Amino acid sequence: DTAVSQTPKYLVTQMGNDKSIKCEQNLGHDTMYWYKQDSKKFLKIMFSYNNKELIINETVPNRFSPKSPDKAHLNLHINSLELGDSAVYFCASSPQGTIQETQYFGPGTRLLVL
Amino acid sequence: GENVEQHPSTLSVQEGDSAVIKCTYSDSASNYFPWYKQELGKRPQLIIDIRSNVGEKKDQRIAVTLNKTAKHFSLHITETQPEDSAVYFCAAHSYSSASKIIFGSGTRLSIRP
Numbered sequence: 001d002t003a004v005s006q007t008p009k010y011l012v013t014q015m016g017n018d019k020s021i022k023c024e025q026n027l028g029h030d031t032m033y034w035y036k037q038d039s040k041k042f043l044k045i046m047f048s049y050n051n052k053e054l055i056i057n058e059t060v061p062n063r064f065s066p067k068s069p070d071k072a073h074l075n076l077h078i079n080s081l082e083l084g085d086s087a088v089y090f091c092a093s094s095p096q097g098t099i100q101e102t103q104y105f106g107p108g109t110r111l112l113v114l
Numbered sequence: 115g116e117n118v119e120q121h122p123s124t125l126s127v128q129e130g131d132s133a134v135i136k137c138t139y140s141d142s143a144s145n146y147f148p149w150y151k152q153e154l155g156k157r158p159q160l161i162i163d164i165r166s167n168v169g170e171k172k173d174q175r176i177a178v179t180l181n182k183t184a185k186h187f188s189l190h191i192t193e194t195q196p197e198d199s200a201v202y203f204c205a206a207h208s209y210s211s212a213s214k215i216i217f218g219s220g221t222r223l224s225i226r227p
Contacts, residue, residue: 041201043158043217056214090157100146100165100207103215105157 003027004106006091012112013081020077021109023091029104031055031097032074034066037088037108049074050097081113116141118206120218128226133194135221137204138186144208147180147187148215152201161202162189191223199225 004025013019025032033056034046048056049068063079074091091106117140127133139147145166150158164171164178164187171178175194180187191198204218 041152041220041222043203043220045214048214100163102148102160102163105159107157 004091004093004104006089006106006109008109009107010110010112012114014114015081015083017081018077018079019081019111020075021089021091021111022073022075023106024073025091025093025104025106026072027093027095027104029093029095030071031094032068032071033092033094033103034074034076035090035092035105037090039087043090047074047076048097055097078111081111083113086111086113116144116206116208116214116216118204118216118218120204120221122221123219124222124224126224126226127194129194129196131194133189133191133198133223135189135202135204135223136186137188137206137218138184139206139216140185141206141208142182142185144185144206146207147178148205148207149178149189150203150205150217152203152220154200158203194223194225196225196227199223 007022031050033048046060047066051071052068065077068074088108090108092103094101094103120137148163151161152158164180175192177190201220201222205215207215
């Protein structure tokens with residue numbers, strides 16, 4: 001009955017590879033997010049989708065491409081992985097994506113690029 | 115856009131003592147200020163929040179204060195316990211940034227036994 005789930009939990013890969021991270025929420029929320037947490041623990045938003053539509057697209061290399069097949073899923077595909085992509089990636093969701101809403105985070109995907 | 119600064123980056127307190135973490139924000143339109151706690155290897159989770167129409171909110175050992183004039187807000191933890199050890203993030207949310215929450219850089223709180 002996990003509210004926000006992500007797969008895989010750990011991802012170790014070589015530079016130049018392409019990889020995907022999947023996220024699902026069973027809270028019935030309309031809005032989902034991807035955050036990147038670097039080694040210094042800084043949490044930075046990457047993307048936000050509301051009901052399958054892209055709402056927020058921060059200054060992220062176009063090697064990162066989110067896809068939302070339905071409002072319960074938001075996947076992140078990363079092409080041509082670089083060393084600097086190593087981080088923990090958190091998916092999150094909130095009811096409507098409006099202000100004053102709690103964001104519910106997934107468990108994180110720890111990506112290590114060698 | 116909004117910018118949130120958080121201090122200190124690390125904080126060590128004796129068990130039973132109080133801990134205070136401070137944040138400032140830049141966008142005067144911000145009106146919602148959540149605090150998230152992230153235990154080692156775990157996900158961030160909301161522990162308390164405050165809206166701009168109140169100056170203080172308390173939940174057991176945790177309290178938040180907000181000074182809208184000075185654009186700063188603080189987290190106060192009293193009677194600290196070992197399970198309070200974690201990274202704490204403040205955040206600000208404003209109409210001008212749509213649905214985007216801006217997080218502070220985090221404070222690593224350690225409770226000494």
